[in-house]
Amino acid sequence: MKEITVEDLVRKFSLKVLAGESKLQNPISQSRVHRPGLEFVGHFDFFPTERVQILGKKEVTYLHKLSKEERRIRIGNVVQYHPPCFIVTCGEEGLTYLKKHCVEQGIPLLVTREPEITSDFIVRLDAFLIKELAEKVAVHGVCMNVSGIGVLIRGNSGVGKSETAHTLIRRGHRLVADDIVVLKKLSPQTILGTHDEKTKEFLALRSIGLLNVVRMYGRKAFQDETRISLDIHLTKWEKDGLYNDLDQEINTMEYMGVKIPSIEIQLQPGRDVAGLIEAAANNWYLRQQGYNAAEEFMSRIEADMNHE
Template identity: 40%
Template sequence: MAKVRTQDLLDRFNLELLAGEDGVHREINTSDISRPGIEMTGYFEYYPKERLQLLGKTEMSFFNDLKPEEKRDRMEKLCTDITPGMVITRGMDVPEELMIAANEAAVPVMRSPHKTTRVISRLTNFLEVKFAPFTAVHGVLVDIYGIGVLITGQSGVGKSETALELVKRGHRLVADDSVEIRQEDYDILIGNAPPLIEHLLEIRGLGIINVMTLFGAGAVRSHKKISFSIHLETWDQKKQYDRLGLEEDTMKIMDVKLPRATIPVRPGRNLAVIIEVAAMNFRLKRMGVNAAEEFSQRLTNMIEQEKEGKNE
């Protein structure tokens, strides 16, 4: 998990620093953002002081109606030694009581000209990405017709060669060999390549090739949502493979279950075309078209018709 400091918010969102500049290197340890509305009334029993604090029009309107001694008390309690920062929205004026308390406690006070909801949304999205669970998977990630397909399998089974053929067919490479995956939401996985091997593809007997240099910028992507997984394995004569497509297999990455198809590999099979069709078929299923279920229904109807004919 990457470290996030208050200075990162200043750099990323071009916020105006007004006070507490000694605390810009404080760490932010959670993506949750607090709007201290009830704290303005004086109730600090459950004040989440470790969170980034955001003051909008509602909080500031209530604060302006307080007595001078209440204003000082509220701001002194809001600015603690672990509070990573205070953000004022809508370009509102910052109360003198907050400026004094923030400088004493070294709590950065930042101001944004944008609306409160927009600021919260952008800050939350940024922090959610930074604090998202992270892992790395051995495989290849390719964007096929807008579907992020993670190709896995044993070393030497042909993942990189298949990815090269897919790139030649007009699809885009995201990562080869090692795919860094972060879980941005409870059901969303985003994959990208480690910076060291970005845009690179390893082909045994040929070596390292730069896909962007060879095929152009349109042949690569920096990151992609992973929607489907394909596992390549050496053909096993004793194993029964799914021939209809009715069985639905999954693989679990962190807390997310990905639909997965297993494709046996043997000489003469065009893996790139098979994976391309698998991605298109997956896309059709998401649109409500399932060829395997349609075939099964046709077969069931035909059997029932034959039974009715014999009974007559």
């Protein structure tokens, strides 16, 4: 199971450490956070102790209103489970008692640099944790964002994946990753494509060398990540290997249990592969909107036959 540490959160969100400096290497393995409201009033049946605990204005105001003894009991009941850390989003004023408990139990107590709306902070933190803790694999290929649609382009070495990507970039589409594409499973239906940092913004072209697409074509030529909606497999031309059926059966490629629609495009000199990928992406989008060109064509044929 993949883990990050509390220190990773401190760096990512510029958090202030009030207590537990020696425990910043505490592991975090859960991709959701928790607000311990019910736990402070004594309900522990479903307390997710392994999650990051968030204290907003609601929780802190409640604790402030308790008597000293009652507060000691309520907080003590929670910190004894040793969650990875506490993060307070409403400022550090009046948190001396909470800091004392965290020091005694060795739990990092963190505070946002400026008071934040707790729900907004949770959304950002959850999104970060989901991406960082996601199951992932690396595949050989190119990842592009074509008209807002994430496309994974695969094929044997030398088949022309990067050259096709270069043509797409010049047509206004965006590179995400070349050569090594990192796929992350964000949900049972969602695969995110990104780079491995080392190859960020780079595109390798045979006979030309390594290109930095941002330096050459501007910031619009690159983006960090995209949801993969379409898998394109580039293959060598095979005589009689193409079909002209009105509506091809949609195949799928499976990554970490998630099935992605997959299309094979055969290569031949003079064939506009980049244009075919654009067409495939746009056609996928229309299908998501409920439109099917083959169905409309057949309905016209049937209407014409009925008219006769």
